[in-house]
Amino acid sequence: MTERGRRAVSSKGVLSPPAFFALPAGPAAGRLLGGETYLLTDQVHAMPESAQPPAPEFDRRAFRAALGAFVTGVTIITTCDESGAPAGLTANSFNSVSLDPPMVLWSLALDSTSLDAFRQAKWWAVHVLAAGQEELSNQFARKDTQKFAGVTYTTGPGGIPLLEGFAARFVCRAAFEYEGGDHAIFLGAVEVFEQAPRAPLIYHQGRYGGVFPAAPPAADEAESVAALEQRGLVETVDGILRLTQEGRLVATGLVALAGNSGLTQHETSALRHLVARLAA
Ligand SMILES: Cc1cc2nc3c(=O)[nH]c(=O)nc-3n(C[C@H](O)[C@H](O)[C@H](O)COP(=O)(O)O)c2cc1C
Numbered sequence: 001m002t003e004r005g006r007r008a009v010s011s012k013g014v015l016s017p018p019a020f021f022a023l024p025a026g027p028a029a030g031r032l033l034g035g036e037t038y039l040l041t042d043q044v045h046a047m048p049e050s051a052q053p054p055a056p057e058f059d060r061r062a063f064r065a066a067l068g069a070f071v072t073g074v075t076i077i078t079t080c081d082e083s084g085a086p087a088g089l090t091a092n093s094f095n096s097v098s099l100d101p102p103m104v105l106w107s108l109a110l111d112s113t114s115l116d117a118f119r120q121a122k123w124w125a126v127h128v129l130a131a132g133q134e135e136l137s138n139q140f141a142r143k144d145t146q147k148f149a150g151v152t153y154t155t156g157p158g159g160i161p162l163l164e165g166f167a168a169r170f171v172c173r174a175a176f177e178y179e180g181g182d183h184a185i186f187l188g189a190v191e192v193f194e195q196a197p198r199a200p201l202i203y204h205q206g207r208y209g210g211v212f213p214a215a216p217p218a219a220d221e222a223e224s225v226a227a228l229e230q231r232g233l234v235e236t237v238d239g240i241l242r243l244t245q246e247g248r249l250v251a252t253g254l255v256a257l258a259g260n261s262g263l264t265q266h267e268t269s270a271l272r273h274l275v276a277r278l279a280a
Pocket of ligand 1: 143
């Protein structure tokens with residue numbers, strides 16, 4: 001087991017992390033999650049040197065782009081170092097792990113200036129950012145700045161900084177640290193959580209965004225029909241919903257307008273949803 005693997009935050013009397021990263025050197029033996037040892041015999045697994053396909057060159061940039069296809073929220077994770085100074089950074093590697101007990105995880109680059117602070121931390125807090133907190137996200141994603149400059153915060157357990165304006169916040173007791181390549185993976189037991197009625201900030205392919213519902217929920221459709229009925233644009237005849245004469249005029253105008261603007265059906269629908277959301 002490597003030094004880093006062994007130093008899981010296990011002072012709380014909880015389980016040691018599984019040693020899946022602690023493969024003995026060489027291809028002939030390994031360790032399963034449960035601690036059982038298995039052997040890979042040369043006869044079964046080894047291929048003659050000439051038969052092995054050349055290792056494809058790893059395209060780091062393509063890998064990052066592919067990972068960027070996975071849409072995430074944005075969090076700021078905070079703690080304080082041994083001297084009590086606040087530490088934190090922007091992270092989108094946050095994810096849920098367990099409901100019972102409630103646990104979450106995230107990963108931190110090994111070259112992070114906050115690594116030592118998080119390694120010794122007994123507590124840390126995850127702030128799920130709300131739409132409009134892009135600037136704060138950028139501030140906590142810069143290495144060279146005073147990340148907490150101009151930021152108001154209160155303190156939580158162990159003196160960790162707690163920020164405001166979040167969509168959700170999880171105050172966690174540090175539970176485990178795992179090795180994850182060039183990142184350290186931290187698991188926390190959620191002790192306190194809060195949610196605010198704010199839309200979350202979204203991150204996709206290196207850009208911020210917002211939540212945009214794909215289609216109105218079915219309940220809204222019934223509401224829309226009722227509203228249009230009241231406006232005299234649609235009517236139900238023999239149990240069938242149809243446009244009234246006025247409705248047909250309005251609809252024809254709308255379709256022509258969309259056609260003239262060169263919008264596709266998908267774009268028209270997106271615009272309609274956006275207008276509905278902004279008008280709400
Ligand atoms: C949206 C976004 C998500 C990020 N996610 C992570 C992450 O999950 N883990 C990480 O180590 N760095 C992540 N970063 C980069 C760090 O925020 C950045 O490297 C920061 O400067 C680290 O600061 P530090 O070295 O002072 O800890 C992210 C940056 C952005 C903008």
